[in-house]
Amino acid sequence: MELDQLSQIITNDGAINGQQNGSIAGTSNNNNNNNGTPQMSVILTIRLLMQSKEVGSIIGKRGDHVKQIREKSGAKVNISDGSCPERIVTITGNVTTINKAFSMICRKSEEDLQALPNSVPQPPITMRLIVP
Template sequence: MEEEQAFKRSRNTDEMVELWILLQSKNAGAVIGKRGKNIKALRTDYNASVSVPDSSGPERILSISADIETIGEILKKIIPILEEGLQLPSPTATSQLPLESDAVECLNYQHYKGSDFDCEMRLLIHQSLAGGIIGVKGAKIKELRENTQTTIKLFQECCPHSTDRVVLIGGKPDRVVECIKIILDLISESPIKGRAQPYDPNFYDET
């Protein structure tokens, strides 16, 4: 815990940063909620910018703009929603309620399930920031894995038609959130180098 406390002391908690999370389109509805109820609540409760733009493909991007501590709190709300969304039946032509409606009340999901389950989050980062996460001879990413007790995989290839790479983080929700906060702190201190072409999920490629 000493590492976490030292990290929290060193962070500028008021600095606004932006986080991009890659979602499966079928789970985006659970985050948005019926008539946007869930996403509106997140924006209001945390005074943050939260959006999930439409996409014609199987992926969508969840964008959150706030200070790092607030992003962490929002993720703690969203992760259980996503886990619940994975277990909900897909809507059919005979369904009485769409997926979004089934998941409307999932914002309080963690209160009865707790956080004793494994989850995975896929972050999007500019390719020039990858080195800061990996560190010299992989020292930084190894330290991150050990200190947060998470699995971290940094994909070699950029997403189609973009300069973004995926960072896959797995583990218990609280650990995953702490890892994401540390990564945000690391990359917020590093300027992006070279051309920046954010990933557009409409360019999703199965290969």
């Protein structure tokens, strides 16, 4: 699946894979806004399985890049222990914050590929969505 397609699935007008909010690893709270109209606030969690070397560039030196992703997106971004060849990147938040964090991760991966010399073949970057 292309990164753009996965991003589109995540951000499809607040729906995930054609389903209504809260249907994938999410919790919802009914809140009222100022005029008494109920609003649905949904917290979702997505998990990506990635190669450790690719996760390293997302983390950045001393964790600077992942900290920037957390601050700019507003999502909680956690990365599993580095003792395995593959690591789990967990992104938690509402649809908007998850979209921002995921987009920033994709952009960083794309920048890393473009930074390779032209003589070096560009290896594919694989992000697998973990579905419970």
